[in-house]
Amino acid sequence: MYSKAKLAMALFIASEASFFALLIVAYVFYHGQPQNGPNAADSLDIPTTTFYSLCLFSSSATLWLSERNLRRGQYDRVIAWLVATIGLGAIFLYGQGREYLRLFHNDVTISRNLFGTTFFTLTGFHGLHVLVGLCALAVVAGLVLRGLVRERQAEAVEAVGMYWHFVDAVWVVIFGIVYLGSLV
Template sequence: MSETTTLGVSHDKLGMWVFLGSDCLLFGALISTYMLYKDRIGPTDLGPEEMFDIPFTSVSSFVLLMSSLTVVLAITALRRNDIRRSRIWLLSTAILGAIFVGGQVYEFTAFYREGLGYTTNLFGTAFFTLTGFHGVHVTVGIIFLMSMYIQSMRGKLTSAQEERLEIIGLYWHFVDVVWIVIFTIVYLFPQ
């Protein structure tokens, strides 16, 4: 049964946009907190300049950017009722997301080994909270994508589910947009 709408837009999609708007504020607050505390390190602690591996993070950022392309291609393929291609792009997106999360886990482990833990100093706390929160968002996105992929394997993914995939796509693009901001402000801005 088609839902009635007074605004002329899908309620599910509108709901996702409202959620994304509120998530903007959450990440804004986390980024601001990081900016405030990034210099709060002990005299013997390693700072952001010594810790960050920019070439490595750049590759991760590129992988996440390309996953935005694959998810949009999955949506357009589903719109054309090309289920096979949509499934391939969905799986590609999930794999690219997993590579990004894997990179983040590797980065966190490397930082920990170098002596930067969650409670070492305020810089560490702010950094791990911000990037960790983003990593959790990516992981949730992978779960969404995989659920759609499993649905497609069971033959339940049709062009009727286009809007659902589009909403998941919006979430995925938002995660990408947030990383664009984090990558520039946290990693690339002069320390």
């Protein structure tokens, strides 16, 4: 028997992947064209973003640890690892906010040129997904804390986990194409 929640989440992720694919295609399409004004190579701070990206990537690991403890019924650890996950995700968002501020100070905005347009749209939608994920994880943490989630409901929590891992995976692609891609 399939889990309804996990199947639904897998389908939702497939549809989200289709959405992000178009944003990425738009970025790559315009990145390949010569343009005036700022571009990825002269605007992005790769070392700093690498640090914040590692925070996001490691949050997938902490979430996995949380899920594993849920299956074992060790709820204290479930909450501890969930809090760690939310913390790491929040640090990533903080880093993204700082980067945006720095770019705004350098007059790199969504309306400046096509780099700004595609960069802020792509990373902005990803950031929004991180924020939604943090809200979902906070709800899960609250439910576990109040004793409303037990092993039986582990699948629902795993569905939220699938979403979080997906958001991480999207960042792997974006970081690779937008940040590391600007080096070559």
